[in-house]
Amino acid sequence: METVTITRRLDVKGFNCPIPIVKTAIQMKQMASGETIEVLATDPGSVPDFNAWIKTTGNALIEQTQDGGTYRFVLKKR
Amino acid sequence: MSTTLTETPSVSIETEMQQTPPKLDPKLVIFAWSGELDKIWPTLILATTSAAMGQETTVFFTFWGLFPLVKNEVRITGDNWMQKMLSMMNRGGIDHLKLSKMNFVGAGPAMMHSLAKSHKVASPAELLALAKEMGVKLIPCQMTMEMMGLKREDLIDGLEEPAGATTALLAAQGASTLFI
Numbered sequence: 001m002e003t004v005t006i007t008r009r010l011d012v013k014g015f016n017c018p019i020p021i022v023k024t025a026i027q028m029k030q031m032a033s034g035e036t037i038e039v040l041a042t043d044p045g046s047v048p049d050f051n052a053w054i055k056t057t058g059n060a061l062i063e064q065t066q067d068g069g070t071y072r073f074v075l076k077k078r
Numbered sequence: 079m080s081t082t083l084t085e086t087p088s089v090s091i092e093t094e095m096q097q098t099p100p101k102l103d104p105k106l107v108i109f110a111w112s113g114e115l116d117k118i119w120p121t122l123i124l125a126t127t128s129a130a131m132g133q134e135t136t137v138f139f140t141f142w143g144l145f146p147l148v149k150n151e152v153r154i155t156g157d158n159w160m161q162k163m164l165s166m167m168n169r170g171g172i173d174h175l176k177l178s179k180m181n182f183v184g185a186g187p188a189m190m191h192s193l194a195k196s197h198k199v200a201s202p203a204e205l206l207a208l209a210k211e212m213g214v215k216l217i218p219c220q221m222t223m224e225m226m227g228l229k230r231e232d233l234i235d236g237l238e239e240p241a242g243a244t245t246a247l248l249a250a251q252g253a254s255t256l257f258i
Contacts, residue, residue: 014198018127022208025130056104056131 004062004074008037012046013070020046021053024075028059031077036062039073046071105134105253109246112258113142113168115175115187115202121258122205129212134253137209138246140219144226145170146202147218147233156227164226172203172234210236215249217241 010027012020020041027037039050047064050073054061063074106128110121121137128135139147148155148170155165180186194201200208209216218233220240230240 016197016199018123018130019198019200022126022130022212025132026208026212053131056133 004036006038006074007031007035010037010039013040013042015041016043017045017049021049024050024053025057028057028075028077033077036074036076039075041071041073042069044071046073050075103134104131105136105249107136107138107246107250107253107255109255109257110137110139110143110146111141112178113145113170113175114178115190116178117258118143118146118172118175119202119205121256122202122209124256125214126205126208126212129209129214134215135209135213136215136217136246136249136253138217138219138241138249140222140246142168144218144222144228144233146172146175146206147216147237148228149232149234150174152232155229155232158227161227170228170232172206175202206234217245217249219243219246 008027008031010024012023015023020039020043024037024039031037050061050064053059054075058078060076060078061073062076063072065072106124108121108125110118112118125135125137145168148165150171150173152170153165154162155170156162175187176184177186177190191201193199215238216236217238218228218240220242223229223233223240
């Protein structure tokens with residue numbers, strides 16, 4: 001099984017729509033193809049939003065977990 | 079047997095939906111006509127999100143929509159008494175927007191900003207800065223600037239050159255458009 005190496009981390013806990021997506025997009029712009037980023041968010045809307053976002057951007061959501069009120073997303077740049 | 083038949087297509091459709099890459103380069107053009115806080119806010123939320131989705135995004139600011147682009151510190155604008163009166167009655171600046179309802183002489187917007195802050199919702203000023211950072215094209219309407227007496231130096235930095243309806247409609251070709 002492929003182990004995921006996280007190259008960047010982004011904490012947007014507490015922030016609401018559209019900040020989790022927008023800040024992630026800004027980070028992703030500076031990343032190379034294949035790089036991964038871990039995003040921590042508390043906005044429940046970020047769950048459907050990240051799943052919609054990967055459809056339009058072609059980036060991959062390789063992990064999505066929840067720990068209490070915190071959502072963790074691991075995204076891989078296309 | 080019948081179960082397999084009904085299940086197979088739905089699975090393949092699902093897989094196809096997930097694997098089909100976006101067919102065209104989606105674009106979004108928003109005509110920001112309203113200058114009110116509760117209209118500019120969603121305009122900027124949609125613009126920044128659209129840019130985050132990789133869409134070419136343009137906001138064409140016209141009529142009342144131009145006033146949010148006035149620098150916060152600029153007070154009276156215009157050359158003649160009508161234009162000056164307009165800027166007195168309708169103060170420009172992203173930090174001075176009014177609500178379309180429940181304005182209560184500024185108490186409404188103050189409460190709205192307070193709610194936004196406590197819920198960590200980005201303010202219009204923050205979203206405007208993000209929009210610029212993300213390359214959203216912000217075009218002020220040349221004609222409205224002339225008519226309302228707004229000069230380029232009255233407006234914030236980081237905007238596209240003032241332009242007309244043709245420029246806006248050219249950007250709108252093949253794009254999703256919103257008039258807010």
